[in-house]
Amino acid sequence: MEIAYYPGCSLQQSSSLYDHQTRMIFSRLGVELKEIEDWNCCGATSAGKVDDFLAVVMPARNIGIAESAGFTEMVIPCSACYSRTIVAQKRMQDNPELRDEINSGLTAKIKGSIRISTIMEVFLNHVSPDLIKQKLTHKFRGLKPVCYYGCMQTRFPYNVPASDNVENPQAMETLLKLFGIRALDWNYKTYCCGASAAVNDPDTALNLMAKIMKEAAARGANCFVTTCPMCQMNLDANQEAFCKKHDIKERLPVYFITELAGAAFGISPEDMQVDRHFIDSMTLLKELEQNEHKDK
Amino acid sequence: MTASVLEFSPENTRPFLQEVMEQSGQMLTACYQCRKCAAGCTVGDETGSFTPNILIRAIVLGDRETALNNELIWKCVSCYTCGTRCPNDIQTARITETLKKMAKKAHVQPVLPKVAAFHDAFVESGMRWGRLNEMEFMGVYELKNALREAKTKNYETVVKEFKTQAELGLAMLKLKRLHFGFLFSKGRGEIKALYRKNRYKQALKAKRG
Numbered sequence: 480m481e482i483a484y485y486p487g488c489s490l491q492q493s494s495s496l497y498d499h500q501t502r503m504i505f506s507r508l509g510v511e512l513k514e515i516e517d518w519n520c521c522g523a524t525s526a527g528k529v530d531d532f533l534a535v536v537m538p539a540r541n542i543g544i545a546e547s548a549g550f551t552e553m554v555i556p557c558s559a560c561y562s563r564t565i566v567a568q569k570r571m572q573d574n575p576e577l578r579d580e581i582n583s584g585l586t587a588k589i590k591g592s593i594r595i596s597t598i599m600e601v602f603l604n605h606v607s608p609d610l611i612k613q614k615l616t617h618k619f620r621g622l623k624p625v626c627y628y629g630c631m632q633t634r635f636p637y638n639v640p641a642s643d644n645v646e647n648p649q650a651m652e653t654l655l656k657l658f659g660i661r662a663l664d665w666n667y668k669t670y671c672c673g674a675s676a677a678v679n680d681p682d683t684a685l686n687l688m689a690k691i692m693k694e695a696a697a698r699g700a701n702c703f704v705t706t707c708p709m710c711q712m713n714l715d716a717n718q719e720a721f722c723k724k725h726d727i728k729e730r731l732p733v734y735f736i737t738e739l740a741g742a743a744f745g746i747s748p749e750d751m752q753v754d755r756h757f758i759d760s761m762t763l764l765k766e767l768e769q770n771e772h773k774d775k
Numbered sequence: 776m777t778a779s780v781l782e783f784s785p786e787n788t789r790p791f792l793q794e795v796m797e798q799s800g801q802m803l804t805a806c807y808q809c810r811k812c813a814a815g816c817t818v819g820d821e822t823g824s825f826t827p828n829i830l831i832r833a834i835v836l837g838d839r840e841t842a843l844n845n846e847l848i849w850k851c852v853s854c855y856t857c858g859t860r861c862p863n864d865i866q867t868a869r870i871t872e873t874l875k876k877m878a879k880k881a882h883v884q885p886v887l888p889k890v891a892a893f894h895d896a897f898v899e900s901g902m903r904w905g906r907l908n909e910m911e912f913m914g915v916y917e918l919k920n921a922l923r924e925a926k927t928k929n930y931e932t933v934v935k936e937f938k939t940q941a942e943l944g945l946a947m948l949k950l951k952r953l954h955f956g957f958l959f960s961k962g963r964g965e966i967k968a969l970y971r972k973n974r975y976k977q978a979l980k981a982k983r984g
Contacts, residue, residue, distance in 0.1 A: 493954065518906075520906045525893070525898050528894045529895065533902075537966060645859055671817040679887070679889040679892070683821045686821060716943065755952060
């Protein structure tokens with residue numbers, strides 16, 4: 480089956496490994512992701528802080544492009560892009576006047592209601608558990624991840640129905656279970672990592688990240704799993720800094736869900752570009768793979 | 776900032792409250808100060824306890840000065856926890872967003888100028904090219920900061936910031952997480968035109984009052 484694909488700016492740049500993994504994993508599962516033509520920046524949270532209209536127009540143009548190309552569903556891996564796009568769609572549904580105003584200036588007009596999905600939804604709605612089981616070559620029993628959702632998967636600044644439980648989402652845990660990986664329960668799965676504050680207000684952001692890290696370590700986790708490129712980058716690139724500041728000894732890899740999927744399907748960490756993390760993320764996967772062979 | 780004393784200004788209350796409510800689309804008078812937003816506020820520990828409920832109180836009392844001049848509106852990370860938990864559906868993050876815009880319009884110096892510079896640079900870059908070019912955007916943002924600091928002869932801060940960013944940049948280069956190509960979207964003109972048209976419409980509306 481074919482689904483429209485909106486990578487967003489970060490998946491083409493600092494988090495291009497996530498783009499690479501997403502395309503690779505879904506093509507193995509028979510889901511064809513078609514990148515939409517000439518997409519533009521969604522505006523992220525910044526647009527809403529500068530101009531409300533802009534915050535709707537920027538993602539709206541992408542919706543129009545996907546709909547005009549005849550797609551009924553569009554997947555957006557980046558949480559910020561996902562959130563902005565789904566909010567823009569709902570705002571235009573609730574306000575036809577606004578939609579008409581935007582349509583008046585767009586070549587690819589917005590029609591109705593294309594379904595906007597996270598990659599978790601694509602996994603859980605379009606890939607049968609049987610197919611996943613067939614693809615499994617490894618069971619990473621020694622992996623003790625905590626699933627980190629961050630803010631933008633379930634909380635919206637507008638009345639948009641969330642695709643998962645707002646305070647205690649389960650999609651990642653459900654998927655990991657299909658891979659034979661059991662995630663740990665913990666308290667900080669939807670806590671904020673500070674997002675752009677890591678750049679413009681680092682003191683605040685490092686304190687927030689340290690809280691997340693402390694809880695994960697206290698629960699005995701040996702890694703984080705996330706779907707948001709911003710959360711991944713923040714917890715990974717700043718880990719040395721916030722651990723030093725808050726006297727935390729542990730260091731934990733911050734995996735994308737696609738990396739654990741790939742590992743379970745027997746794709747080598749090198750092929751998935753796991754070596755592009757700031758905190759060493761190769762060793763843990765390789766160790767677990769070796770232990771698995773010993774068990775056999 | 777410790778828990779501040781709010782000024783009640785009867786003559787300002789209604790117009791200011793009305794303005795914030797209209798621009799943010801939030802029914803602030805529904806707030807009964809249950810403090811669920813405060814309990815959930817991600818940056819509550821970082822703002823000297825100036826929590827979302829206090830911000831709402833300041834607006835309701837007509838304390839424009841406090842509402843436009845506090846750490847919360849700049850430290851708010853738009854995590855939307857406050858709004859998700861509010862029993863009366865008030866999205867306080869939409870209020871912090873609104874107050875940022877009002878502060879800018881009224882030429883009130885941002886409590887955290889770096890935050891303001893960041894969002895401006897982000898949107899400008901996204902608009903200019905249609906896609907955000909991370910290196911160009913970070914360059915413009917750092918330049919804005921450096922110029923501002925240089926004005927007050929705060930060269931030490933400039934050097935420190937430059938060092939931190941250079942270190943991060945180098946680490947990213949090693950991990951191939953810097954992108955040297957240039958991204959753009961051909962249809963960006965459509966967004967710019969719509970934005971200008973809407974700005975003009977808003978200005979006309981404001982003029983008519």
